[in-house]
Amino acid sequence: MKFSCEKALLQAAISTTSRAVSPKSSIPALEGILLEAGNELRLTGYNLETGIRTVVPADIQEEGTLVLGARLFGDIIRKLPDDIVTFRADHYMVNITCGMSEFNILGTDPEEFPELPTVEYQNTITLSQAKLRAMIGQTLFAVSDNESRPIHTGSLFEADDKGLTIVSVDGYRLALRHEAIDKKEGAESFSFVVPGAALSEVEKICSDVDEPAQIIQGARHVMFKVGSTMLVSRRLEGEFLAYRQAIPRNNTIHVVGDTRALLSSIDRVSLIISDKLKSPLRCTFDHNLLKISTKTAIGDAYDECPLEGDGGGLEIGFNNKYLMDALKAAPADKVRLELTTGVSPCVILPTEGEENFLYMVLPVRLKAGE
Amino acid sequence: MKFSCEKALLQAAISTTSRAVSPKSSIPALEGILLEAGNELRLTGYNLETGIRTVVPADIQEEGTLVLGARLFGDIIRKLPDDIVTFRADHYMVNITCGMSEFNILGTDPEEFPELPTVEYQNTITLSQAKLRAMIGQTLFAVSDNESRPIHTGSLFEADDKGLTIVSVDGYRLALRHEAIDKKEGAESFSFVVPGAALSEVEKICSDVDEPAQIIQGARHVMFKVGSTMLVSRRLEGEFLAYRQAIPRNNTIHVVGDTRALLSSIDRVSLIISDKLKSPLRCTFDHNLLKISTKTAIGDAYDECPLEGDGGGLEIGFNNKYLMDALKAAPADKVRLELTTGVSPCVILPTEGEENFLYMVLPVRLKAGE
Numbered sequence: 148m149k150f151s152c153e154k155a156l157l158q159a160a161i162s163t164t165s166r167a168v169s170p171k172s173s174i175p176a177l178e179g180i181l182l183e184a185g186n187e188l189r190l191t192g193y194n195l196e197t198g199i200r201t202v203v204p205a206d207i208q209e210e211g212t213l214v215l216g217a218r219l220f221g222d223i224i225r226k227l228p229d230d231i232v233t234f235r236a237d238h239y240m241v242n243i244t245c246g247m248s249e250f251n252i253l254g255t256d257p258e259e260f261p262e263l264p265t266v267e268y269q270n271t272i273t274l275s276q277a278k279l280r281a282m283i284g285q286t287l288f289a290v291s292d293n294e295s296r297p298i299h300t301g302s303l304f305e306a307d308d309k310g311l312t313i314v315s316v317d318g319y320r321l322a323l324r325h326e327a328i329d330k331k332e333g334a335e336s337f338s339f340v341v342p343g344a345a346l347s348e349v350e351k352i353c354s355d356v357d358e359p360a361q362i363i364q365g366a367r368h369v370m371f372k373v374g375s376t377m378l379v380s381r382r383l384e385g386e387f388l389a390y391r392q393a394i395p396r397n398n399t400i401h402v403v404g405d406t407r408a409l410l411s412s413i414d415r416v417s418l419i420i421s422d423k424l425k426s427p428l429r430c431t432f433d434h435n436l437l438k439i440s441t442k443t444a445i446g447d448a449y450d451e452c453p454l455e456g457d458g459g460g461l462e463i464g465f466n467n468k469y470l471m472d473a474l475k476a477a478p479a480d481k482v483r484l485e486l487t488t489g490v491s492p493c494v495i496l497p498t499e500g501e502e503n504f505l506y507m508v509l510p511v512r513l514k515a516g517e
Numbered sequence: 518m519k520f521s522c523e524k525a526l527l528q529a530a531i532s533t534t535s536r537a538v539s540p541k542s543s544i545p546a547l548e549g550i551l552l553e554a555g556n557e558l559r560l561t562g563y564n565l566e567t568g569i570r571t572v573v574p575a576d577i578q579e580e581g582t583l584v585l586g587a588r589l590f591g592d593i594i595r596k597l598p599d600d601i602v603t604f605r606a607d608h609y610m611v612n613i614t615c616g617m618s619e620f621n622i623l624g625t626d627p628e629e630f631p632e633l634p635t636v637e638y639q640n641t642i643t644l645s646q647a648k649l650r651a652m653i654g655q656t657l658f659a660v661s662d663n664e665s666r667p668i669h670t671g672s673l674f675e676a677d678d679k680g681l682t683i684v685s686v687d688g689y690r691l692a693l694r695h696e697a698i699d700k701k702e703g704a705e706s707f708s709f710v711v712p713g714a715a716l717s718e719v720e721k722i723c724s725d726v727d728e729p730a731q732i733i734q735g736a737r738h739v740m741f742k743v744g745s746t747m748l749v750s751r752r753l754e755g756e757f758l759a760y761r762q763a764i765p766r767n768n769t770i771h772v773v774g775d776t777r778a779l780l781s782s783i784d785r786v787s788l789i790i791s792d793k794l795k796s797p798l799r800c801t802f803d804h805n806l807l808k809i810s811t812k813t814a815i816g817d818a819y820d821e822c823p824l825e826g827d828g829g830g831l832e833i834g835f836n837n838k839y840l841m842d843a844l845k846a847a848p849a850d851k852v853r854l855e856l857t858t859g860v861s862p863c864v865i866l867p868t869e870g871e872e873n874f875l876y877m878v879l880p881v882r883l884k885a886g887e
Binding site: 219222223226227228247248249250251252253411412414415418419445446447448449450451452 | 589592593596597598617618619620621622623781782784785788789815816817818819820821822
């Protein structure tokens with residue numbers, strides 16, 4: 148194998164594919180990147196759950212395949228001068244030169260690198276990278292980390308004529324984002340669940356640009372195509388929460404608040420709550436005002452935040468982190484909070500127009516004196 | 518105790534004094550900041566080795582003293598809105614209000630907070646904060662972390678008519694910085710050794726400004742006065758290396774190199790050296806050229822760096838980290854390397870003019886094939 152290519156391009160490709168490389172594995176090949184020089188130069192990282200493959204513009208003088216330790220390969224290329232890198236492999240002996248720098252390191256057998264699963268196109272969604280990235284980022288936090296319900300360790304993707312809806316739930320809260328899409332091919336409506344770990348990588352691969360990203364659903368896998376990079380992940384199997392029924396939409400109390408002001412107030416009161424000293428936030432929704440207080444062994448804290456609307460004095464307890472996660476993710480400067488009683492969920496929505504996001508947080512029972 | 522003061526000023530004072538607070542101590546008071554409201558509001562952190570005290574502009578309505586947990590106090594003040602903070606303490610019960618926010622937390626007995634040592638003025642040095650900060654930063658890395666020679670876990674401060682010299686040594690290398698000072702009071706020449714841990718804090722307290730910093734040497738302690746903040750540290754006792762005799766100054770080989778280019782070359786070759794796979798850099802000083810190579814179980818690496826001057830083919834081995842530390846700290850774009858043989862130290866100096874820095878790195882014996 149022999150090729151030469153620009154240092155910066157190779158560096159970017161290694162950094163992208165490295166995201167799917169196991170940092171530590173009993174199979175050494177899984178700690179490496181598969182290099183394939185054929186018609187084009189392809190780099191692949193695969194940890195048996197998620198695989199990332201990207202194409203690098205390169206001048207290929209001799210074809211070949213090889214696996215190279217991802218960390219060392221990345222470090223070497225990153226520190227080389229900004230110049231053309233020449234890569235030569237004779238069996239497993241790799242020679243890398245660039246400017247006055249030269250490295251001789253050992254690669255491993257590409258036969259030991261597991262094949263990426265092939266995804267048979269069933270249904271396809273196309274939307275902008277920026278939109279996909281935002282949608283994932285604004286729902287991923289609510290994915291469950293509890294392995295006893297594996298299906299909820301991923302996000303539900305639902306596509307129909309109205310667009311794409313992404314939903315994450317973990318038993319205590321729900322995060323939903325909806326957006327129109329550019330194109331849909333295949334079935335009229337379809338849905339699948341993508342593991343949270345894979346989505347976290349898709350979020351990083353997508354840039355904040357209008358360029359399209361493609362999501363291709365196969366029978367057991369899903370593929371994300373972003374520019375010259377593609378990510379393959381297995382799909383999660385199982386029965387996802389029937390989320391539409393779970394969201395109460397006849398709430399009697401509607402109040403509107405400034406997202407950042409709400410966050411600051413909750414953040415301050417949360418100072419005396421810790422992993423050891425847990426305590427719910429006691430929220431009282433009054434006329435044009437939200438009062439937040441809590442009490443732990445450290446002391447007590449109180450804060451206020453102006454609201455528009457009347458909560459009628461409703462008192463409700465929340466886990467501070469869940470409420471903050473939802474407010475941090477909400478893509479709006481102002482949000483509408485919908486409530487009914489102190490034991491029913493709080494729904495967080497856009498103040499007006501399209502309902503392109505919805506967060507739901509379940510309340511925590513308050514004890515007297517908390 | 519009752520006072521009110523601007524949030525930003527209080528926050529800065531807590532952040533400064535917190536540097537000398539023990540993160541975890543069997544004496545709870547040592548995890549706290551001592552607040553003293555008298556004629557002025559003073560905050561003190563003290564970990565029995567280093568003490569930091571600072572004065573905050575405040576409107577004191579009622580005098581008093583109290584100790585408050587540094588982390589919680591800092592977190593609360595940091596997250597408060599930018600407004601006037603009102604602080605009230607009734608016995609140990611502390612009430613903090615600011616805007617609509619209110620906290621009630623418990624302080625502890627100031628009697629349990631150890632007294633800062635008093636420093637009797639013997640000798641005083643005055644120089645700019647920026648200069649002191651740079652001098653410390655550029656020598657601190659060579660302070661020893663080997664407790665078997667406690668005196669070398671600090672830096673030597675030497676003051677005389679020519680200025681201030683700071684020297685750190687750790688048995689394998691030496692770092693020296695010299696600068697003129699604004700003022701010197703007391704003895705004609707004097708010297709003392711300050712623990713590295715204290716210097717690391719002094720470096721952070723000093724700003725990059727021309728405002729003066731004062732160094733006051735007492736019998737057993739040393740005090741740094743920087744603006745309204747002062748830091749007290751014990752002095753290290755013992756016999757510091759007679760460093761002047763240790764530095765060879767009749768080196769026969771003089772070459773000049775670009776500091777950043779040297780660093781890049783060494784950095785690249787170092788990629789295949791790790792804590793597990795140690796190997797010295799094999800440096801060959803040729804005519805106008807430095808060749809650097811190394812070999813470990815990972816593979817081999819080679820790099821070149823242009824130099825001005827003739828090394829006559831001298832081959833010498835170095836610990837890559839020591840050489841890089843010295844080059845990173847050297848306050849010059851170009852440095853002069855002085856060498857004599859492959860077993861005598863390498864001295865790194867300014868290329869011309871005043872000798873305001875000097876680094877020395879001892880060589881490592883090279884084995885054939887390394």
